[in-house]
Amino acid sequence: MKMRSNWLATILLVVLCTSLATADNTTTTTVAPTTAATTPVPKINVMKSDLCKKCVCLSNPDYSQIDCSERKMNLLFSVDEWKILQNGDVTFDVIKFEHNNITNLTGFPSYPVKRLYLGFNHIETIAKSAFANLTQLTKLDLSHNKLKVKQLDPDVFRGVYDVHDYLPLGKMIELDLGYNELHSLDPDVFEHLPNLETLILSGNTFQVVDHNAATAISGLISLKTLDMSFMELAELPDYLLHGPRDLETIILTGNLFDELPDDLHLAPNLRELVLDENPIGNLTGDNVFPTLPYLTYLSMSYMPDLEEIGAGAFSELQNLTTLILASNPKLGRIDVNAFSKNTTNPEILAYPPMKKLHIHNNNLTTLEHKLFQRWDLITELDLRYNYWTCDCSNRWLIEVLMVQINNTTPLWIHDVNCYQPNALRNLPLIQLSTEENRLTCSIEGGSPSGSLFLIGLLVGILLCIPILLGSVAIWRRGCLGLNRNNYGANRSLYNRANFNDELHI
Ligand SMILES: *[C@@H]1O[C@H](CO)[C@@H](O)[C@H](O)[C@H]1NC(C)=O
Ligand SMILES: *[C@@H]1O[C@H](CO)[C@@H](O)[C@H](O)[C@H]1NC(C)=O
């Protein structure tokens, strides 16, 4: 019985296997014609190829790149080299040709590269449709070349020709044109890049964003990041920020703005703004930030002319969590109402939810306690390299904030030093926060400024004695006067009575 059932089972198994195998055969035979047509050539072992001897190849499951930087190349790969890549067993996502001697960029053959780095060459011309065969390209770096407006033709970025029109380079989301010789842009230059999210134009001396350039940029409706640093700009044209509704990051470092750019309110979804190294003056009067409800990151550092942050300067940035306001050598005053905003309830002020406040290397002497309501939520507070005054006006800074910094970012308690008074110069503030070294700001306590306190007390007493004597004298005279008045009143009453009496008589 047992034997027979085993036999049955094996027969069943054999039948099953053969049916599976035939099923396999049938599927392979149906697929065979197409695979046979496309893979006659065996895959080339790219990592062992000559190409990877010439350049540095790297391949692992997360990242694959071929780096041909600094190879003194005049051209991209030869036809044979491209064949190796195209038929290789590794597909490189990243190709680098930086720091070579490429002057004319001819087209690329088909290859599914995702990021292409051509920076630091001498590229002057680019063929039309040069990148059309790179259909997977997401990032193109053409920075540090010699591109001029005329050579950067819209057709350069054309996609493949399909039936009766050119397709866009639809996957391209980042284009770096920084540090070329551009002074403007063709108004249609990005027409084949409808999904561009990041555009870098830094280091091109535009001086003015003219109508053509503004048209090109404002047409990028998917744009999220715009880098226009070091372009010698003093203002932005009105309509520049109208087009890209989702603009989240604007970088304007190293320009010539002497006040805040006018039209920031036209980028209401702005999340990050960098205005470093501009000669922007005081943030007072009209020169304060407009309402940017989503702005979380603001950097205003290395500003040679910034002396004062006035009331309301940041009041309309009610989502600000990071402020980098550092290395502004003249910045000496931050108004107590710089961040607060009136609410409908006059008793209540709104404050941004600040988490990172970097105000190091300025000319600050004091910090107002009421600048923020919830200092305790600030996890990064950098106060180093300022000119702090170590007296009772900064007692809260010394005894509360310094202890908080010691708990959150202990490295930043060093170099937060006293500048005034002279006797305490270069003393770390944290040393005045301990029980035994506290500033003497009331009768109890003692030590460093104890002598100051004594002088204060003496002056107080000296002033008080005459005042006291004077007021006693006045009181005494006042009392006599009052008595006399009462007496007089009584007397007048008495007189009147007398008068009445007389009248009745
Ligand atoms: C770069 O190419 C130009 C001509 O295309 C040549 O004159 C120059 O010597 C080359 N420079 C280097 C460093 O190879
Ligand atoms: C793109 O590929 C096609 C087919 O391989 C080729 O004929 C064409 O020249 C390539 N385009 C460029 C700009 O090299």
Ligand SMILES: *[C@@H]1O[C@H](CO)[C@@H](O)[C@H](O)[C@H]1NC(C)=O
């Ligand atoms: C702050 O930003 C968050 C999302 O980033 C948003 O939900 C919130 O409404 C913003 N706050 C204000 C005051 O606009």
Ligand SMILES: *[C@@H]1O[C@H](CO)[C@@H](O)[C@H](O)[C@H]1NC(C)=O
């Ligand atoms: C820093 O502030 C002090 C006054 O507190 C002022 O005398 C000095 O000139 C300021 N320094 C600079 C560089 O503006």
Ligand SMILES: *[C@@H]1O[C@H](CO)[C@@H](O)[C@H](O)[C@H]1NC(C)=O
């Ligand atoms: C906020 O309220 C204060 C006092 O009520 C007022 O002096 C100040 O002008 C108000 N600020 C704004 C920007 O309305």
Ligand SMILES: *[C@@H]1O[C@H](CO)[C@@H](O)[C@H](O)[C@H]1NC(C)=O
């Ligand atoms: C700073 O923090 C350290 C470690 O938490 C602690 O030992 C030290 O006493 C603190 N210093 C002051 C002055 O509070």
